[in-house]
Amino acid sequence: xxxAEKPLSAAINGAVNGQExxxxxxxxxxxxxxxxxxxxxxxxxxxxxxxxxxxxxxDAMAATALLAAAIHFDSWFxxxxxxxxxxxxxxxxxxLGHDCGHGSFSNNxxxxxxxxxxxxxxxxxxxxxxxxxxxxxxxxxxxxxxxxSWVPLTEKIYKSLDPVTRTFRFTVPFxxxxxxxxLWSRSPGKQGSHFNPYSKLFxxxxxxxxxxxxxxxxxxxTLLLYLSFVxxxxxxxxxYGVPYMIFxxxxxxxxxxxxxxxxxxxxxxxxxEWNYLRGGLTTVDRDYGWINNIHHDIGTHVIHHLFPQxxxxxxxxxxxxxxxxLGKYYREPEKSLxxxxxxIKYLVNSVRQDxxxxxxxxxxxYQTDPNLYFLRPKFK
Numbered sequence: 202x203x204x205a206e207k208p209l210s211a212a213i214n215g216a217v218n219g220q221e222x223x224x225x226x227x228x229x230x231x232x233x234x235x236x237x238x239x240x241x242x243x244x245x246x247x248x249x250x251x252x253x254x255x256x257x258x259x260d261a262m263a264a265t266a267l268l269a270a271a272i273h274f275d276s277w278f279x280x281x282x283x284x285x286x287x288x289x290x291x292x293x294x295x296x297l298g299h300d301c302g303h304g305s306f307s308n309n310x311x312x313x314x315x316x317x318x319x320x321x322x323x324x325x326x327x328x329x330x331x332x333x334x335x336x337x338x339x340x341x342x343x344x345x346x347x348x349x350s351w352v353p354l355t356e357k358i359y360k361s362l363d364p365v366t367r368t369f370r371f372t373v374p375f376x377x378x379x380x381x382x383x384l385w386s387r388s389p390g391k392q393g394s395h396f397n398p399y400s401k402l403f404x405x406x407x408x409x410x411x412x413x414x415x416x417x418x419x420x421x422x423t424l425l426l427y428l429s430f431v432x433x434x435x436x437x438x439x440x441y442g443v444p445y446m447i448f449x450x451x452x453x454x455x456x457x458x459x460x461x462x463x464x465x466x467x468x469x470x471x472x473x474e475w476n477y478l479r480g481g482l483t484t485v486d487r488d489y490g491w492i493n494n495i496h497h498d499i500g501t502h503v504i505h506h507l508f509p510q511x512x513x514x515x516x517x518x519x520x521x522x523x524x525x526x527l528g529k530y531y532r533e534p535e536k537s538l539x540x541x542x543x544x545i546k547y548l549v550n551s552v553r554q555d556x557x558x559x560x561x562x563x564x565x566x567y568q569t570d571p572n573l574y575f576l577r578p579k580f581k
Contacts, residue, residue, distance in 0.1 A: 224529045227468035227564045232526050234478045240526045245515035250307035264290045288447020291324050296497045302332035303509040322417040329414035330395030334402050343480025345471045351460050358390040359557035373549050377453040459502045462551035466566045474563035481507040482530045490537035
């Protein structure tokens, strides 16, 4: 086993003046995942398809009402309001499709697939392609090489990036528009596309599913092009294009902050140090104020990562029940004002500081390239 990298917390801990050493988030937890599961009330595991469909209806009605209002008012006073709220509803729609992909929407796989394809295709996400790669993310969360979502760059891969790519990747706001590029070509160091049935992301028996989702995506994209010719490019940008970009921002910011930007550096694992529980405990819950309800409590993320089968409408209760077991391994989210502006500082600071991890140790923490934003080479 490769020796673990010394965690950042060790630099500020120590039994100073007889005080207890600081908590080490990379230490193996003193509990098992079965203990967490047992603490969660049994009804939290029950999936109610009618309740899930009611959220679909709620989001569909909100999106339709916003579109009707935009058509009615059609003024530059109203457009910013429409873009912000419609983009947020697009994000909420994505979360419901995400639940379909996990099977937490209902116990009916055909219903999950039908609803998931409709919801994700409407916002230009290839349902099965993304569903499968997201499953890989959950199965390997916190693993340096095998994770799939916002996986850290190793030092070797980081050094291989050209200066322009490196700077753009670690300069806000560019990373918060990354999702469409990720769908097409994944992250640096990984090959494949969410649209290609023969991508390394997928097994041979998944190719038909991926092809179906890609065809749904192409159908939606073709429809958008047709509407652009019918009503004009500028109206389509106002009605759909800008909300779509707001949705992308939501997706990238939320998913990034689920795994980065905590006030204490959190570990990533490889080799024998990784297991499902330790990887899941590196995730972070976030509070989004009144938006929590709109985007279906997706910020309640630790329990979701450990038990993705739990419906979103039970996550808050399940988390409260699990806290007694998790102890210090659960990091209470900072309470948000009505609009979660407090998260901007965590996003910006993390992007500026969390650049790469070393190539060898089994427990690693993000390191910073101090010369990244200067016009001189980092490595000799």
